[in-house]
Amino acid sequence: MAQLEEVNIDNFRHLVSDRALSGETMLLNMGPQHPSTHGVLRLLLELDGETIINAIPDIGYLHTGIEKNMEAKTYLKAEVMTDRLDYMNTTGNNLAYCMAVEKLVDLDVPPRAQAIRVILTELQRIASHLVWLGAFGLDLAAMSVFLYCFREREAILDILELCSGQRMMTTFIRPGGIWRDVPVEFESAVRDFLKMFPKRVDEYEALLTKNPILLDRLVGIGILDAATALQHGVTGPTLRASGVNWDLRKARPYCGYDQYDFNVPVRTEGDTFARYIVHIEEFRESMKIIEQALNKLPMGPVNSDNRKFVPPPRSEIGVSMEALIHHFKLWTEGFPAPKASIYSAVESPRGELGIYLEGDGGPKPYRVHLRTPSFDNLSVINKITQGTLVADLVAILASIDIVLGDIDR
Numbered sequence: 449m450a451q452l453e454e455v456n457i458d459n460f461r462h463l464v465s466d467r468a469l470s471g472e473t474m475l476l477n478m479g480p481q482h483p484s485t486h487g488v489l490r491l492l493l494e495l496d497g498e499t500i501i502n503a504i505p506d507i508g509y510l511h512t513g514i515e516k517n518m519e520a521k522t523y524l525k526a527e528v529m530t531d532r533l534d535y536m537n538t539t540g541n542n543l544a545y546c547m548a549v550e551k552l553v554d555l556d557v558p559p560r561a562q563a564i565r566v567i568l569t570e571l572q573r574i575a576s577h578l579v580w581l582g583a584f585g586l587d588l589a590a591m592s593v594f595l596y597c598f599r600e601r602e603a604i605l606d607i608l609e610l611c612s613g614q615r616m617m618t619t620f621i622r623p624g625g626i627w628r629d630v631p632v633e634f635e636s637a638v639r640d641f642l643k644m645f646p647k648r649v650d651e652y653e654a655l656l657t658k659n660p661i662l663l664d665r666l667v668g669i670g671i672l673d674a675a676t677a678l679q680h681g682v683t684g685p686t687l688r689a690s691g692v693n694w695d696l697r698k699a700r701p702y703c704g705y706d707q708y709d710f711n712v713p714v715r716t717e718g719d720t721f722a723r724y725i726v727h728i729e730e731f732r733e734s735m736k737i738i739e740q741a742l743n744k745l746p747m748g749p750v751n752s753d754n755r756k757f758v759p760p761p762r763s764e765i766g767v768s769m770e771a772l773i774h775h776f777k778l779w780t781e782g783f784p785a786p787k788a789s790i791y792s793a794v795e796s797p798r799g800e801l802g803i804y805l806e807g808d809g810g811p812k813p814y815r816v817h818l819r820t821p822s823f824d825n826l827s828v829i830n831k832i833t834q835g836t837l838v839a840d841l842v843a844i845l846a847s848i849d850i851v852l853g854d855i856d857r
Contacts, residue, residue: 473501478841480509488852491829491845495838503833503841505826510856518816522782523549523623524759526813531617533818534854536576539568539608540796542621547702548792548803549623553785555757561625561750562704566741567638568611568620569703569794570734574645575604576797577727580849581652584724587846588665593655600648603641610637624758625751635742642739649731657728666721670832670844673718681824684799685730686848689715689722696795707744708737720840723847757783782811789815798822798849822854 479490490506514533518526530541543565550557557565578597585593605615611630612618620627656662672682677690687694695712697705713729715722752758759778764771785807793802799821808814825848833844 480506489850491841493838493841498837498839500833500836500838500841503830505829507823507826507852507855510852512853512857514857515816515818519813522811523785523813524778524782526816527622528617528619531619532853533857534796534798534801534820534822534851535616536579536851537572537796537798537801537854538616538618539565539572539621540794540801542619543569543703544792544794544796544801544803546621546623547794548790548805549785551790551792552788552805552807553623553757553783555624555754556752557625558749558752559704559746560629560748563741563745564626564630564750565621566703566705566708567738567745568608570738570741571604571607571638571641573734573797574731575601577731578604580727580797580846584843584846585656587842588662590656590662593652596648596651600645603644607634607637607641610634622751622758624754625749628762629750635745638738638742642735642742645735646732649728653728656724663721665840665843666719666724666847667717668719668721669836669840670720670847671718672828672832676828676831677718680827682799682828683821683824684795684797684849685713685726686723686825686828687799688713689726690718691716696793696800700793702794705737708740710736710740720843720847723849727849784809784811785813793819796821798851798854799825818857820854820857822850822852826850826855 474495476493476495477490478493480488488509490509492502492504492506493500494502494504512532514529518529521529527542527545530545531538533541549555578601582594582597582601585591585597608618608620609615610633612620612627614620672686672690674687674690674692677687677692682690683694691714693712693714696702697710698712710733713726713733715725751761755774757778759775760768760771765775787807787809789804789806791802791804793800795801800819801821802819804815804817804819805813806815829845829848833841836844
């Protein structure tokens, strides 16, 4: 039996049961290097045989100080930090931050840029869900699914690279619009993906959805009821799998999402299988949004013409001294933001990603605070694993889809 000093529970004595303190139950470390955890996470497990009494998360191993680093940079330069937040949702992070800046300084965004933002963030949602599904399958010993999902993800990363030159950390969405217009090959590349991907989703389902081994591992396991989810601030697919129809794209539309016809997948079971189904259905809904955005993609500028906040186009820099000076001043000195505070949120692949931004009249944010979905979603892991077996823990942890960079920051 593990001794208390061996697992170092000084910070967790109030969370484990009296039986653990007296030595009746076993305390076991899972992580922070356990290969089955999603990122660098430690779980302190209290076990009675193979039954979980408590599963207490210990976070912070990936802490990078992103919020304080952003406060030390100008509004334009701080955006690069958001790519490193939830590294499975880089364009979505960029969008959340840019919307916060635009709200703070009252900056407009042209319709074409709004539509391109929607296309890119929905592609990013699909890519994130592909990583989730591949890792989920891998955790359950379904190696083929992992390889198939990463095959499809490559096509999305190729599209992001086509636009920005980068596969992941694109910083393509900028305050006032996007970095530059998409290339002429963009539309055909996205349509090729939309033509290919539906059959691939059907393949995933053929392998998994009615697989009796998978059903035994997922159905009725790790049940999260709606009341508990709401009490802990859970959002995203994890919340919707518990019967709560809440999606910011519908509830509080941004980027013109009110113009698109799509459904919000909801299940009522609240178990690990329900969370899997919601993710699968979101593949199809994101494809519907992307196709509609492509079909109505307007022509026109992709950046605001408000030169107080938006750098001039590169084409002007070589022919206009005024444009060159303006470009230089924006990237060296930045722009002043009013002394005010705002909160802006988007629906990330994991739930509500919110940014609190406070200005003090200078070129750098006085305060940046991130409301990340993974932090709240992880908070329920103890409640939904109590009474389950250790063998179920990996599937339950995988199903809530956390990213440690989104938690520790």
